[in-house]
Amino acid sequence: MSFALEIKNLKKVYAGGTEALKGISLNVKEGDFYALLGPNGAGKSSTIGIIGTLVTKTSGSVKIFDVDIDENVAIAKSMLGVVSQEINFSQFEKVHDIVITQAGFYGIKKSIAEPKVEEMLKRLGLWDKRNDQARTLSGGYKRRLMIAKALIHEPKLLILDEPTAGVDIELRREMWSFLKEINEKGTTIILTTHYLEEAEQLCRNIGIIDYGEIVADTSMKDLLSRLDVQGFIMDLDKPLEKEPTVEGFELKLEDPSTLFAAVNKDKSINSLFGELNKLGIKVKSMRNESNRLEELFIEMIKKK
Numbered sequence: 001m002s003f004a005l006e007i008k009n010l011k012k013v014y015a016g017g018t019e020a021l022k023g024i025s026l027n028v029k030e031g032d033f034y035a036l037l038g039p040n041g042a043g044k045s046s047t048i049g050i051i052g053t054l055v056t057k058t059s060g061s062v063k064i065f066d067v068d069i070d071e072n073v074a075i076a077k078s079m080l081g082v083v084s085q086e087i088n089f090s091q092f093e094k095v096h097d098i099v100i101t102q103a104g105f106y107g108i109k110k111s112i113a114e115p116k117v118e119e120m121l122k123r124l125g126l127w128d129k130r131n132d133q134a135r136t137l138s139g140g141y142k143r144r145l146m147i148a149k150a151l152i153h154e155p156k157l158l159i160l161d162e163p164t165a166g167v168d169i170e171l172r173r174e175m176w177s178f179l180k181e182i183n184e185k186g187t188t189i190i191l192t193t194h195y196l197e198e199a200e201q202l203c204r205n206i207g208i209i210d211y212g213e214i215v216a217d218t219s220m221k222d223l224l225s226r227l228d229v230q231g232f233i234m235d236l237d238k239p240l241e242k243e244p245t246v247e248g249f250e251l252k253l254e255d256p257s258t259l260f261a262a263v264n265k266d267k268s269i270n271s272l273f274g275e276l277n278k279l280g281i282k283v284k285s286m287r288n289e290s291n292r293l294e295e296l297f298i299e300m301i302k303k304k
């Protein structure tokens, strides 16, 4: 099995002492469309910064298509395109010139670069703006220019840090279809996001990072089936000594009179009431608790 990205035991401690990555390990298969999902401050940008060699790691290893970034950074980087969150071009240069200059960094001759740049700018809807100074572009178009820059040397692995943050919905959808298309043509893509919806639309596999640790590494399908669950908190008319068991429902006694139930969308809450009734348990009142569900979900993942 060939991996596009292999991360082993990666740690990052910033100068101030913040332990941003506590030793994460991840494998992304060649051809995959992988999401690294996590709340703000989880360690996503640090991970991407290290892969793109913009951030120095504290320890651990990173391989891009079997090439260790410590051993042969030039070869590793030639296979990698990174779209970071920060603007990485001169705002006073023209769109076309920025991408041509980037091609030059990778040793692509101007005569070869010209048609490639034209194709790329057309594909990203930037061709009409090719002679505009970059600073005049809207946020969404600046992001596209960064994608054009990251792709001009045809990397086998493209990594995007929150590609659609602050981008309006129409541009976001266009960007999604563009990314899907290049993935179908063979480019492995990894993106970070804190929108579950974005990951759901695009990605086959997903890693969830929280406080510098990977708490889940699974297929999108598996994750969604687990999220297909609603949480309910039920106040019972009499306290219970121990948790009841009802087949098909995950029950947890929060305190003797409060029962938490994780109910799959294909099951009805009425059938749970029926089963509890048979056990002599009566529910006084009930409320829906989505945050609890999130906690349970993270707990479930940690137990794995």
Ligand code: ADP
Residues within 6 Å of the ligand: 014, 015, 016, 018, 019, 020, 038, 039, 040, 041, 042, 043, 044, 045, 046, 047
């Ligand atoms: P994310 O991209 O998931 O929001 P980051 O990787 O940016 O997470 O941040 C992870 C942790 O590292 C956070 O606590 C953040 O404050 C800290 N951090 C990020 N960059 C730096 C830095 N340059 N110096 C010190 N701490 C940093």
